[in-house]
Amino acid sequence: MKIIITENYDKMSKIANKIIEQIISKKPKSTIGFATGTTPLRLYDLMAKSSVDYSKITTFNLDEYIGLSKENEQSYFYFMKSNLFDKIGIKTEQINFANGDIKDYKKECERYSNLLNNHQRDVQILGIGSNGHIAFNEPKTPFNSITHIVKLTKNTIKDNSRLFDNKNDVPKYAITMGLKEIMQSKKIILLANGENKAKAVFDMSYGPISIKVPASILQLHPDCTVIIDKNAGSLIKKA
Numbered sequence: 099m100k101i102i103i104t105e106n107y108d109k110m111s112k113i114a115n116k117i118i119e120q121i122i123s124k125k126p127k128s129t130i131g132f133a134t135g136t137t138p139l140r141l142y143d144l145m146a147k148s149s150v151d152y153s154k155i156t157t158f159n160l161d162e163y164i165g166l167s168k169e170n171e172q173s174y175f176y177f178m179k180s181n182l183f184d185k186i187g188i189k190t191e192q193i194n195f196a197n198g199d200i201k202d203y204k205k206e207c208e209r210y211s212n213l214l215n216n217h218q219r220d221v222q223i224l225g226i227g228s229n230g231h232i233a234f235n236e237p238k239t240p241f242n243s244i245t246h247i248v249k250l251t252k253n254t255i256k257d258n259s260r261l262f263d264n265k266n267d268v269p270k271y272a273i274t275m276g277l278k279e280i281m282q283s284k285k286i287i288l289l290a291n292g293e294n295k296a297k298a299v300f301d302m303s304y305g306p307i308s309i310k311v312p313a314s315i316l317q318l319h320p321d322c323t324v325i326i327d328k329n330a331g332s333l334i335k336k337a
């Protein structure tokens with residue numbers, strides 16, 4: 099695991115953007131795993147303004163809320179379309195997403211998992227939850243998990259409620275890529291900023307590899323780069 103501590107959020111995003119530009123310049127038809135959340139927003143903004151042509155990539159996203167349609171402004175599909183995909187010329191056929199607005203969840207998990215097995219990601223972008231989750235793999239998720247349905251923890255619902263008008267509007271369930279599938283990506287870039295991520299980032303990087311901190315599995319990935327701002331890196335610096 100390579101750890102880069104940057105001065106601020108903007109620098110963190112710029113370094114990630116450079117790495118992604120290099121990957122796409124070498125392989126314009128790359129398969130990229132994207133994450134939602136506030137952390138990658140500046141990176142997506144930089145990608146949208148980049149001179150690199152992203153129009154040939156294939157995309158996979160980590161997760162989606164259960165019960166929200168693609169048209170719902172709170173859905174992760176809508177988030178990716180409006181914050182990135184529409185801006186870089188990605189057509190619907192290139193986008194792969196777990197569908198949270200479906201009756202047969204088991205079948206949907208199988209469909210998405212099969213797709214992931216057949217399309218190795220060249221790079222997976224990740225954020226991290228303050229409880230150490232990656233995607234919606236909450237603490238105690240088995241390391242060999244594949245795409246599955248999760249009941250969100252109180253902690254995650256609280257963290258995510260800032261993006262909803264009302265805490266009660268936050269969906270209680272989500273469909274998420276599993277930890278085993280996240281680890282299948284050739285390269286992983288994890289971003290984190292802010293003091294509230296410092297403990298999760300420290301435990302992920304230097305704590306025991308344990309299902310109590312799902313992101314700690316990344317210590318075993320052969321090509322994982324963690325790019326964080328100095329607030330998220332404050333406990334690492336202290337140590």
Ligand code: PGA
Nearest residue numbers: 135136137225226227233
């Ligand atoms: P955030 O979410 O980027 O909004 O902090 C990260 C996550 O929960 O994985």
